[in-house]
Amino acid sequence: MPAISFQSVSKTYASSRQQKTQGGNGLRALDDVSFDIEEGEFFGLLGPNGAGKTSLISILAGLSRPTAGRVNVRGYDVHTHYAQARRQLGIVPQELVFDPFFNVRETLRIQSGYFGIANNEAWIDELLQSLGLADKATANLRQLSGGMKRRVLVAQALVHKPPVIVLDEPTAGVDVELRQTLWQFVARLNKQGSTVLLTTHYLEEAEALCNRIAMLKKGQLIALNRTSELLKSAASNVLRFKTDGNLPWALAQHARITGRIVQLPARDAGEVEQLLASLREAGVAIEDVEMRKADLEDVFIDLMAGEQTPLEVAR
Template sequence: MPAISFQSVCKTFPPSRQQRALGQPGLRAVDDVTFRIEEGEFFGLLGPNGAGKTTLISMLAGLSRPTAGSVSVHGFDVQRDYAQARRHLGVVPQELVFDPFFNVREALRIQSGYFGIKNNDSWIDELLHSLGLADKATANMRQLSGGMKRRVLVAQALVHKPQVIVLDEPTAGVDVELRQTLWQFVAKLNKQGSTVLLTTHYLEEAEALCNRIAMLKQGRVIALDRTSELLKSAASNVLRFKTDMNLPWALAQHARITGRIVQLPAKNAHEVEQLLVSLREAGVTVEDVEMRKADLEDVFLDLMAGEQTPLEVAR
């Protein structure tokens, strides 16, 4: 039995009044998505803004109903068996949502009560310690920084010891220390058997943590495979250098440019040589030239820029 199952899931939002007046249809945010996440997996769900990631998670958490298809957690349909499904699920949302009238420990005790759990202080103490919140246990939620509030959200999602942990952009806008603390703790829980579903725009995190990855584009799955296999599909090497000059158009359309840093895909030594010759002939002065292996960001950008036929796979 899979930990999470999406079966032919669609979500269409009704048109606005203006769209109806113009005869335009509503927004189809998720379009026939099917995949499974097995127990104990660390699974990545990637895609650009508006691809449908948060909509899928909202349906998984029971916050939104699918227009068609079904979603289940450990075999419990999130609509029909919502109480059982939610007991198995812990969700860390993108937004910083908190109750300003309680301190951190009280917030976690109240969250435990939602699941009928009493005398949970030993696990709460472990969460506070593991997430660097021990010295904030009696602090009012309003007194915490954004990063500390994010830690409390993680603790709230884990307070009932869910078998499935969903992390929706958990490290967006937080410091390096929190990232390290969070990933160490979540990796520990995953090794102990918890299933983890992660959405993130930090692709180096997904590459380092996730065993398998699905990529969404315009509400559809366009890639679903083990991380290692996705990396094999990319160009084997990337030429990286710095320059203050504009690239010729033929190279610029294939380049990944961040400020002065330029990265160009190259499958073999012959292509590297051709790229360097083209740069020299165009009069582009380069420095700090190096080669590196293609990473998940290269794969992601290639897939998002392409016109691949969406995959319909159930694993």
């Protein structure tokens, strides 16, 4: 039995009154999405803004109903068996949501009470210690920084020891220390048997942590495979250099450019030679030239740009 099962899930949001008057059909955020996440997996759900990730997580959490399809959590339908399904889940949302009238420990005690858990102090203490919140236990949430509030959200999601953990952009806008602390703790829980579903725009995190990855584009599933297999689909090497010049159009349309840094796919030594020759002929001065292996970001960009056909869905 999978930890999470998305079965032909579609979601269409109602049109505005004007669109309805003009015969609009609404916004189709998800289009027949199906995949399973197995018990104990560290699974990544990736896609650009507007791809449907938030809609899928909202349906999983029971906050939104699908237009079609079903979602099960460890065998419980998220709507017909909401209470049982919700007990299986610990969800860390994107938004910072907190009650300003309580301190950190009180917040975690109240969250424990929502799940009928009494005498939860030992686990609360472990969460506070593991997430670097021990010295903030008596601090009011209004006094905490954004990063500390994010840690409290993680602790709230884990306070009832859920077997399935959903992390929706958990490290967005936080410092390096929190990222390291969070991933060390979550990786430990995963090794102990917890299933983890991660959405993130930091693709190096997904590459390092996730055993298997699904990618959404415009509400459709376009890739589902082991991380290692996705990486094999990319160009074997990437030529990386710095320049102040403008690339020839033929190269620029394939380049990933960040400020002065340019990265171009190159499958073999012969292609590297061709790229360097084209740059010389165009009079583009380059420096700090190096080669690196293609990473998950290269795969992601190619798929989202439509430069590759969607990868075969493998389970």
